[in-house]
Amino acid sequence: MSERAVELEVLRxxxxxxxxPHFQRYSVSCREEWVVLDALNHIKETVDPTLxxxxxxxxxxxxxxxxxxxxxxxxxxxxxxxxxRGVIRVEPLAHFPIQRDLVTVIDDFMDKLARVKPYLIxxxxxxxxxxxxxxxxxxxxxxxxxxxxxxxxxxxAACPEYGLIPKYIGPAAIALAHRYNQDSRDxxxxxxxxxxAATEGVWECSFVGACSEVCxxxxxxxxxxxxxxxxxxxxxxxEHLMPWLKK
Amino acid sequence: xxxxVSRRPYVRExxxxxxxxxxRYVRYMLREFSCLFIGGYTLIMxxxxxxxxxxxxxxxxxxxxxRSPASIVFHAVALGFALYHSITWFNLTPKAMPLxxxxxxxxxxxxxxxxxxxxxAVSLAVLYFAGAF
Numbered sequence: 001m002s003e004r005a006v007e008l009e010v011l012r013x014x015x016x017x018x019x020x021p022h023f024q025r026y027s028v029s030c031r032e033e034w035v036v037l038d039a040l041n042h043i044k045e046t047v048d049p050t051l052x053x054x055x056x057x058x059x060x061x062x063x064x065x066x067x068x069x070x071x072x073x074x075x076x077x078x079x080x081x082x083x084x085r086g087v088i089r090v091e092p093l094a095h096f097p098i099q100r101d102l103v104t105v106i107d108d109f110m111d112k113l114a115r116v117k118p119y120l121i122x123x124x125x126x127x128x129x130x131x132x133x134x135x136x137x138x139x140x141x142x143x144x145x146x147x148x149x150x151x152x153x154x155x156x157a158a159c160p161e162y163g164l165i166p167k168y169i170g171p172a173a174i175a176l177a178h179r180y181n182q183d184s185r186d187x188x189x190x191x192x193x194x195x196x197a198a199t200e201g202v203w204e205c206s207f208v209g210a211c212s213e214v215c216x217x218x219x220x221x222x223x224x225x226x227x228x229x230x231x232x233x234x235x236x237x238x239e240h241l242m243p244w245l246k247k
Numbered sequence: 248x249x250x251x252v253s254r255r256p257y258v259r260e261x262x263x264x265x266x267x268x269x270x271r272y273v274r275y276m277l278r279e280f281s282c283l284f285i286g287g288y289t290l291i292m293x294x295x296x297x298x299x300x301x302x303x304x305x306x307x308x309x310x311x312x313x314r315s316p317a318s319i320v321f322h323a324v325a326l327g328f329a330l331y332h333s334i335t336w337f338n339l340t341p342k343a344m345p346l347x348x349x350x351x352x353x354x355x356x357x358x359x360x361x362x363x364x365x366x367x368a369v370s371l372a373v374l375y376f377a378g379a380f
Contacts (some may be wrong), residue, residue, distance in 0.1 A: 015255035071268050094265075097256035105256045138350040160272065163261045207339065208275045223342035230343060 002028035002032040006039055006081055010051065013093040013098045021098060023089075024048075030081055034088065037065050037076035039103075053102035060216055063152030066093050067102050073214045095156055095163040107154055112169050115195045116177035121188030139184040146179030146224060148217040155211035155221050161204050168204040169196060171211035171221035178224035197232040205229075278335055281328035288325045291318075337362040 006028055013021035026043050034042075037055055044051045055065040058077045065076040068091040070084065081088070096104035122133070155171035156162050162170045177192045196202055205225045212222040238245050266272050298309035312318055340362050341355035375379065 014254070015257070021257055021259075086307045095261070097257055099254070105254075136350075138347065141350055141352075142347060160261075160265050161318075163265065197357055206279070208272070209339070209342075210269075212342075213271060220342060223345070226339075226343035227345070230254050 003029050004032055004081065006030045007087045008036075008039055008043070009087050009089045010040075010043075010102070011098075012051075013102050014050075015100055025087070030036060032082060034081050035077055036069055036074075036079045036081060036088065037068075039081060039088075040090070051102075052100045059151060063150035066152040066154050066157065067091065067092055068157065073154035075152060075154070075216050078216055093153055093157040095159070095166075103245060106153065108166065109151075109170070109173070110154060112173045113151070116169065116173045116192055117188055117195075118176040118180060120171070120180060120183065120186050121191065123187030133142060133185040135184055138189070141182075143179045143182035145219055146175050146182070149176055149179075149215075149219050149221075150217055152216065154214045154216060158210035158214040160210070161206060165200075165204055167203050169202045171205075171225065172219075174205075174228060175199065175219055175221035175224040176203060178228055181228075193232065193235070196228055197235070202228045202232065274335075277328075278332055281332040284321075284325040284328040285332070288329075288363065291321075333366065337366065 002082075008026045008028070009023045010026065011021050012018070012024045026047055028039060028047065030039050030042060037058060040051065040053055041055075053065065053076070054068070055077065056062040057064070060075050060078045063075075066073060068074075068075050069076065069079050070089050071091075073093060092098050092104045093104045093138075096106060096108070099105050099220055112179045112197055126133075127129065138154075151172060153172065159168075159171055162168050174196050177196045180186045181192060202225050207222060207226065209222045212220045215221065266276055274325040295309050295313075298305040337359050339359075344358065346353040346358060
């Protein structure tokens with residue numbers, strides 16, 4: 001198996017000793033087929049055990065190893081070393097505070113995710129004896145792509161609106177709210193609208209579209225956000241111009 | 248209970264360099280800046296209406312100004328920005344208004360294509376009423 005010499009420049013930050021982050025360069029010999037995460041694991045095992053970063057599955061399912069690789073939000077487990085020329089610069093995900101080295105503070109995202117109620121809220125509770133909630137393939141297809149989200153937060157690191165306006169609920173949370181709103185079994189749209197149809201919801205989005213471009217699972221959060229904008233606008237007109245329609 | 252770990256998260260300032268982090272952000276900013284040129288074009292139209300209301304001499308002076316090199320350059324740039332904005336916007340329409348017929352979604356090209364066709368039809372109608380044909 002062929003080897004390649006790789007130089008990685010990793011942003012380091014130790015909250016106990018550093019006033020601000022700094023880059024540290026590592027020169028290591030890596031296997032041709034390795035991804036950036038393999039290189040980081042190799043550094044941690046053989047060169048510098050203090051290097052901190054998150055990872056778990058190594059197969060683009062868990063969404064833990066999101067980081068900036070040469071300035072672009074990527075999953076380290078899905079970024080092959082052979083895709084890069086020269087020094088590979090690795091930084092923590094943009095727009096999130098740095099906890100330590102490549103580990104970010106994700107409390108803000110977790111809080112926003114909970115606020116949009118990303119779970120089924122059945123239209124009517126029915127007893128088990130009545131059987132399952134059934135769905136046609138067409139009804140499934142309506143929301144399926146949004147259910148592929150792995151909460152890796154690459155879309156937040158790509159979104160300049162989130163970087164500039166941290167109160168913005170952001171792409172993944174809105175896409176997941178939309179996923180449940182689109183589900184024929186769900187009746188929770190009104191509860192979610194309070195969060196996502198607000199100023200800090202979809203209306204902070206100016207359709208940069210970067211969220212959809214960087215998504216490793218090919219979810220289209222930008223599309224979800226625009227669809228929520230249209231539906232919320234229709235809601236507004238119905239409420240203000242046709243109040244008699246209100247239930 | 249585990250020992251308390253000190254948390255002193257480091258917040259990075261965003262600054263303005265993000266615009267050049269990837270070409271997509273430059274393209275986005277160009278689309279945003281197109282409003283300045285389209286706004287400018289609208290103001291020129293309003294100014295033209297005012298000159299028209301003031302009489303033939305004022306209107307003639309306005310037409311003279313329209314033929315000046317500065318005006319031609321501005322209109323060429325504004326047309327470029329208007330085309331850029333319209334084309335990129337219509338290309339995004341399938342994201343905002345996906346159409347599901349039966350099980351499948353209508354192809355993106357059909358949705359944006361319908362918008363382009365509508366744009367062409369309206370432009371032709373405007374040219375027709377302006378006496379271009």
